[in-house]
Amino acid sequence: MGQFFDTIPTSLIPWIQKQHMFWVATAPLGGEGHVNVSPKGLDGAFHVVDEKTVWYEDISGSGIETIAHLRETGNGRITVMLSAFEGPPRICRLFGTGKVHEFGTPEYDRLLPPNERRPGSRAAIVITVHKVGTSCGYAVPYYEFKSHRTQLLEFYQRREKAEVESATVDAPEKGMRSYWLQKNMSSIDGIPGLLSAPYSDKEFRWSERDLERKIEMVMDKTSSMVDLKLVLAFTVGVVVSRLAWR
Structure with a gap:
């Protein structure tokens, strides 16, 4: 049976930290806007700070829905879902509000120093949890985890290296900032996305x-x-x- 809590139960935290993937769901305030659900992965990308605070490293993508929805005036709603694919069945939802700390900001640097940052990382999403829901997950099938994919990291590493090696002041056509300017400036509903990362002069560095x-x-x-x-x-x-x- 489903249960609800005001904070993340301490007994649940080790299980959350063992999961290889999670999903984030957001939506614009307007009734005609598109609801977004995004799968997330990468080992060590999701962090539990305490019983009311979690955050994850947001790797760049061809869209910017989550960040745009969180920044929409009066919005900020987000739900994180995790599901067990091995062992006892379980689904967990973390309901909260999120803040976006873009690449190049002091808040981002504090959470993701160069020795922790991944190629293509554009933001740290910090979530204040106000409700936690757990349910059985009896209908979720078993799956065997093999490994995390690295294609995305390799793609963005090439982008960032192109920018680091460029002698020009402006972002090169195949650089990371150029990608952000092309893909990540607004959601499909026209809500503003990245605000500062494409214009930051911070050097790209990452963990290997x-x-x-x-x-x-x-x-x-x-x-x-x-x-x-x-x-x-x-x-x-x-x-x-x-x-x-x-």
């Missing part, structure tokens, strides 16, 4: 940890393949030997 994990993952797979080949070779050798003695 996610890309390093991809290399480790490939090496692990390669090692596994080598081990499999050795096992197969050994098995074939044993079979051939036994046939030879017959």
